[in-house]
Amino acid sequence: MPAIIEIIQADITTLAVDAIVNAANNTLLGGGGVDGAIHRVAGPELVQECAGLRGCETGDAKITGGYLLPARYVIHTVGPVWHGGDTGEPELLASAYRRCFQVAHLRGLKSIAFPAVSAGVYGYPMREAATIALQAAQEAAAQFPELERIIFVQFSEGAQQVYRETAAGLGLMCGS
Numbered sequence: 001m002p003a004i005i006e007i008i009q010a011d012i013t014t015l016a017v018d019a020i021v022n023a024a025n026n027t028l029l030g031g032g033g034v035d036g037a038i039h040r041v042a043g044p045e046l047v048q049e050c051a052g053l054r055g056c057e058t059g060d061a062k063i064t065g066g067y068l069l070p071a072r073y074v075i076h077t078v079g080p081v082w083h084g085g086d087t088g089e090p091e092l093l094a095s096a097y098r099r100c101f102q103v104a105h106l107r108g109l110k111s112i113a114f115p116a117v118s119a120g121v122y123g124y125p126m127r128e129a130a131t132i133a134l135q136a137a138q139e140a141a142a143q144f145p146e147l148e149r150i151i152f153v154q155f156s157e158g159a160q161q162v163y164r165e166t167a168a169g170l171g172l173m174c175g176s
Contacts, residue, residue, distance in 0.1 A: 002145075023122075061077040
């Protein structure tokens with residue numbers, strides 16, 4: 001049975017799933033927004049493990065323990081900063097999502113929760129980011145049969161609505 005794709009409004013740090021995705025910066029050492037929140041809740045051990053990873057390239061992903069989070073793991077991915085869309089941003093964002101799914105697959109994870117990667121301080125337009133994210137989820141659900149739940153977690157009602165509208169436009173049935 002293919003994975004159930006859900007779109008919810010919540011605090012990603014409260015979800016008891018196999019892995020949450022961190023919209024990280026290249027250092028993986030914490031920052032603002034989702035990144036800062038994940039690091040604060042997970043505790044200092046997360047920064048220590050991230051320091052040993054020696055950063056992450058844009059479009060790639062690396063995994064750590066979840067520490068004090070309810071999630072067992074954190075998959076850190078670095079999405080692109082939006083510069084208008086003509087400098088490879090769509091390809092890099094798609095790569096970031098694909099790499100998260102590949103990392104989850106290599107660990108045999110069944111549930112994964114994503115924030116809106118790059119759509120915060122990195123300035124990626126929400127609707128375009130949602131399209132890339134949801135298409136990557138469709139592909140992963142078909143490619144990785146062990147995936148049971150793919151959750152897109154939005155912090156605001158407006159972002160949740162954009163994701164729902166985008167999913168409907170793609171013909172995706174999403175739970176909430």
